[in-house]
Amino acid sequence: MTAQPAMLADTAPVSYSAENRVAVLTIDNPPVNVGTAEVRAGLIAGLTAAQADPDVDSIVLIGSGGHFVSGSDLREFDGPVLEPQLPTVIAAIESSRKPVVAALSGTTLGGGFELALGCDGRIAVAGGVIGLPEITLGMIPGAGGTQRPLRLVGPVRTLELITTGERIPVEQAHREGLIDRIVAGDLRAEAVRFARELPGKRVLRSLPPLESEPGDLERAAAAMLRRTKARPHAVAAVGAVLVGLAEPAECALRHERAEFNRLRRGSEASALRHLFFARRTVRKLNRPSEPRRLEQVGVVGAGTMGSGIARAFAESGIRAIVFDQQDNAAVRAKARLGESYRTAVEAGKLDPDEARRRLDLFETAGNPADLADCDLVVEAVFEDRDVKRAVLSQLDRLLRSEVPIATNTSYLDVDDLATAVGDPGRVVGMHFFSPAHRAEVLEIVRARETSPSALDTALTAANILNKVPIIAGVCDGFIGNRIYNAYRRQCELMLEEGALPDQIDTALTEFGFAMGPFAVADMSGLDIAWRMRTARADRRDPRERYPDVADTLCEQGRFGQKSGAGWYRYEPGSRTPHVDDHVRTLIEASSERKGISRRTFSADEIVDRALVSMANEAALILADRVADRASDIDLMLTLGYGFPAYEGGITHWAGRQDAVSLMRRVHALAVSTGHGFVIGDLDVFAG
Structure with missing residues (x-):
């Protein structure tokens, strides 16, 4: 193995090594290898070193910590993007005399995938995802993401990729031609082998765009503009694809970069970045101080909301036990869920085994005593103070003293409801939104006497359900x-x-x-x-x-x-x-x-x-x-x-x-x- 060149010795977070005449540039910017200016500078330095290394014939870019490059550093986007910019890095890859392979793992999104598309080959370890999510941030890709896929999957699929922001399993990306090879074992070893096997350079932008059937692109663009209400970024995405089909790659890439810069400086992109960082802040600060055990959750009330809450837990792998005072209400709720799953299976949207697993986790109870061993119980009965207080009082007598009781109320005074139990500290508000199994947010109401344990349990549930937990105080309607x-x-x-x-x-x-x-x-x-x-x-x-x-x-x-x-x-x-x-x-x-x-x-x-x-x-x-x-x-x-x-x-x-x-x-x-x-x-x- 060749020692790391001196010029990279102090260039974190990219390291250089070589084996079997292949230089390996390892990106190490935890936790998810965001593509910062330091990463870009390190890649330039590494590529330069590899060009000068007589013992190197090809190059591999790989990420440490389970990810390749998960995206760009959004903090840069509020001002001038620092040099070297991503197109400069990709230009260095394309002009390299030696082939460059991207070895993908974990999440490879946005600028990370654009970096991979700029390489001569792409290999991925099974189980990862790729995508171009810039549209969700009010922008379009700015480093070839609207252009290089045209050469691999054509204009219609390219438009889909950049206007939905969908995350695609690498296995699907391989079938579509976006990735050259999938491996199940040692990604580094397989990437080095792949790099040695490459016959030479394959610069995507030098290839002609694939063609679509007459009218397909027009119909796809029209449908997308209707769906997005022709927001500026959607219009720019269509324009970039059309320019890519009509102009030389160099002109199309300049157009794409100009549109990217125009959009990232706009009010919509700024607003969406604000929400991105707001979500990150909530995920960081609203964590349970001590995660609680949640193996089975009880739900009282089998109406639309109650059954939706139980479905959310079941679909997250948690046993959900549903009780309702009305005869067979819980059984009917499970039957409706089973029919929904059958429809999804028949449409090819749900695996039959997964449907059975979910339905098995949605259990019905004929007696409230069946909830006694639950780790959390959520009451989701009618929005009536007296009804809810009666249910809470019953649960207080039934459950172990350490089990929190959550009330799914959207308006009522949780301080008042909590007085229906002997220890008000075990009561916490969990305001689910409809449909409960799909809504992204969960409003967690911290009452005056809610204990740290009860709050931690609610936050643990939010994490399991993959919902954004917003903590609210008590007032009429909360937040x-x-x-x-x-x-x-x-x-x-x-x-x-x-x-x-x-x-x-x-x-x-x-x-x-x-x-x-x-x-x-x-x-x-x-x-x-x-x-x-x-x-x-x-x-x-x-x-x-x-x-x-x-x-x-x-x-x-x-x-x-x-x-x-x-x-x-x-x-x-x-x-x-x-x-x-x-x-x-x-x-x-x-x-x-x-x-x-x-x-x-x-x-x-x-x-x-x-x-x-x-x-x-x-x-x-x-x-x-x-x-x-x-x-x-x-x-x-x-x-x-x-x-x-x-x-x-x-x-x-x-x-x-x-x-x-x-x-x-x-x-x-x-x-x-x-x-x-x-x-x-x-x-x-x-x-």
């Missing part, structure tokens, strides 16, 4: 629903003042919300919030404005999609909303009854008023210490409430506003809302 209530209230007040449900929904979905508030209400059911308002009617301040149209709809039996009518009307068996003149009549009658002169609202005014109300409530939540960090609020709203991710969340949006203008708009909102509106300290968002 997400408290802000959503302020938002929905302003939308209903705008109805009284002249707007209509479809106008508001359209304005907000065109801004980027997944759904408008009135379509959401119809989907979830108007009766749930109505019952809550009715229960709290005697505590309502008569001096506050109270929009009552939703109450009138419920009194008329219009509960949303499930009843065929709510804010909109629905044809039998359809979920497509239709504007209903009856609702307009009710709204106009409410305005007249209250003496409110109706006026015209623009889409911009609707959006701004909704967002300003959310920002103000977020400021109050931070002041009340219900949320630990502003970025937690942004994650909650983007992952759980359909707030557009490319805006970065409500606090990120507020931080981009002119501070004086934002405060002026909040004060205007206070005037239009009237008594009871509290103005938050919006300086918290400055900078």
Whole structure:
């Protein structure tokens, strides 16, 4: 083995060694080998050394610690990218007289995969993944990711890769031609052997792009633009592929780099990077101080939410035992799950053995005593204080004293619920979102007396379920629903003042919300919030404005999609909303009854008023210490409430506003809302 050249001796995190006339450049930048400027400089130095080494005929790039290069250093993207930039490294590989092989392991994403595509050959150890996820960060690949795949898989597949950001198993990438060889053993030894076998250079950009069938690319591009609502990065991706088909590779690569730099400096990419780092912060800080054992979890309530929670645990490999007071409710829930799995198996979306494994882990209980040996029990019964307190009290008597009890409430006072048990410290809130087995976020409510053990158990569950854990304090609606209530209230007040449900929904979905508030209400059911308002009617301040149209709809039996009518009307068996003149009549009658002169609202005014109300409530939540960090609020709203991710969340949006203008708009909102509106300290968002 050749000693490491002196020029690399101090060049961490890339080391140089040689064996069998092959130089091996090992990237060692734990934990996942992010492609920093130091890594890039080390690769340049290593390539230079290999060129000068007379005992070397070829070169291998390999990562240590189980990963090749997992992506670029996103911290660089807020300013000028440091030299040497990735295209410079790839140019050095392509101009190398000696063939270069990329040996892939673990995750090879973004710039890491672009680096691999710049090599003359690619070998991977089984079990890894590759991908080009830049689209999820508001950008396109900037170092050949839109161009070199054109030479291997053609334009349609290239467009799919860069506009979905999908992570592909290396085995699939090998079948598609993106990787040359898959190995199951010693990756280093196999990569050295592969490098010695290479007949010479194979520079992808020197090859012509593969062709697609006439019309295929146009149809794929049109479908993708519809799906992405033609966001700037999606349009740029299509443009880069088209330029790659029409222009020489050198011109296409320059175009790609220019678009990459333009997008990374834009507001959308900045917002998405904010969310990326927010998620990383939550994963780091909201860890259990002491992970708890979770081998079996009990769920009380077999309705939509309860069965979804149990499914989430079963699909994560945890035995879930479901009990419901109603005869056979749990059995019916399991039957529905079995039918769902059968459909997925028949469609080729789920392995039959995996379906059986999951279904076996979803168990039903005929008696609450069957939950006695669980390590955690989640109550997911009806959102009613007395019902939940009764269930918690029963579980308190049934379970071992050290077993935490979680309440899946979205509004109720967890401090109050916890007093239903002998030791309130064992109670923690776990607010799951629907559908519980798919939603990415889990709101964990730390009550006044929640013990460290109970909190650790909830955090352990979040990790097992691969959900983003947001810790919230106790208040009405916690983080997400408290802000959503302020938002929905302003939308209903705008109805009284002249707007209509479809106008508001359209304005907000065109801004980027997944759904408008009135379509959401119809989907979830108007009766749930109505019952809550009715229960709290005697505590309502008569001096506050109270929009009552939703109450009138419920009194008329219009509960949303499930009843065929709510804010909109629905044809039998359809979920497509239709504007209903009856609702307009009710709204106009409410305005007249209250003496409110109706006026015209623009889409911009609707959006701004909704967002300003959310920002103000977020400021109050931070002041009340219900949320630990502003970025937690942004994650909650983007992952759980359909707030557009490319805006970065409500606090990120507020931080981009002119501070004086934002405060002026909040004060205007206070005037239009009237008594009871509290103005938050919006300086918290400055900078």
